Amino acid sequence: MTAPTRRERLRTATLAEIKDAARRLLVTGGVEAVSLRAIARDMGMTAPAIYRYFPSLEALVVALAGDLYDELRREIEAARDAAGADPGDQLVEMCRAMRRWAVGHPAEFTLIFGSPAPGLREFADQCVDPGHPGARFGAVFLTPFVALTRGARLPTPPAELLQQRLGGHLAPLAAKHGDLPIQVAYAFLSAWTRLYGLVAMEVFGHLGWAVDRPEALFETELGTLLAQFRSADPSPDGVPRH
Amino acid sequence: MTAPTRRERLRTATLAEIKDAARRLLVTGGVEAVSLRAIARDMGMTAPAIYRYFPSLEALVVALAGDLYDELRREIEAARDAAGADPGDQLVEMCRAMRRWAVGHPAEFTLIFGSPAPGLREFADQCVDPGHPGARFGAVFLTPFVALTRGARLPTPPAELLQQRLGGHLAPLAAKHGDLPIQVAYAFLSAWTRLYGLVAMEVFGHLGWAVDRPEALFETELGTLLAQFRSADPSPDGVPRH
DNA sequence: TCAGTAAAGTGAACGGCGTTAACTATGGCA
């Protein structure tokens, strides 16, 4: 690990400046406002110069998306670390941090979790690789979820039924976490899609027809969701009651 | 209601042709492939001519989105009508029709349910108006859901708690369906966000890290979802509790 | 029937975009 040369320092500084400008444009005008010419204008440069740093606008946007995954993950890790030792508390605070970040950074959330802009479809597909920023993001949720559900009777169909219906189709997940019981895997997926659906609908403006303060719905849903998984309250027959 | 003149007939025909071409471009290249010039090329026209029919490209895309809502609604109504009289069966088939349409028409689904393209944010906001295509779409689900949950003990927090947490924030929904018990309203919203999350994640490619056949997950989730609402466990007097 | 008019469509132009190609300046190294 030798010290970076002057050239290298300049290069990484310019690279960061490009991504900063791109982020600024993303925030103020959405992904369609991110253009090479606008970035270059912001930096006092000309557009073709950016091709020394990224092979295309799409590649730049993909790199930005990777950074955003990492930023969101760090945010959620911080919420987890501030929540104490109970995995249920940790998950609640992580979900809240997720929504808080999404609502506070709608353009960024849209970029990584919305309908994929050109080039981001491939980025999402590569998420099976454990080193992918999205995969590392997801793994953060999995650990406390496993701890929470350990020993709990999960509100899912019985394992045999899941195995029959779903067993052969969880290959991507099993490749990374082969030791996951199928009930836990299914419960995790179910919870994740619920969380995603709620947050995404709010950020995309698809809840306005029903709710005028989505946070209230989120908190309610978070409460019922967690109640289903708390090991203190195992439901006797798999159907949650209140 | 007089017969349409020849001019009017030509006009509506051209209008339909424009939307057809736009739809074709949407399907093959996503919303960013829909351009006035490409549409005009497809029709053997020049781009400015389209301004006789739409004030802008955005307006054209919004009109297309409205048509798509109607198309999806008709598809789902057909599935309901083919499912017999049981509201549970109806809902299952409607959800399946929803996913089938979404997976079969990813670009169209993305346009109306994805992160909003320019101009579609406002379109989504106007969804509070009952005449809005999106509102009419949603209403189709509500009717059998209310029938299904009538007399059932819903797997939600008790009505008092919901009233306290959520009561004041369902104004948009209450404006159209003021007679809806809060437990039913909340259960409907919860179920809808679950369905949305699952289908959207599949269509947007955000499930590839976990599942290689999303339909299996969808069917499993649909089963557990419906099991929660089937009136197999009605309150003793057949009257909804709230 | 025919003049007048409103609608439909054209062509040129403006400024924006991604991208490529040819070219210039410059920092770092043998």
Next chain:
DNA sequence: TGCCATAGTTAACGCCGTTCACTTTACTGA
């Protein structure tokens, strides 16, 4: 000192939405 990879420039091509001035076409009323 001389070389050369690197970073940056300008010019250009072909897209794009949109506007404007213009022409063509179809309908209407006297």
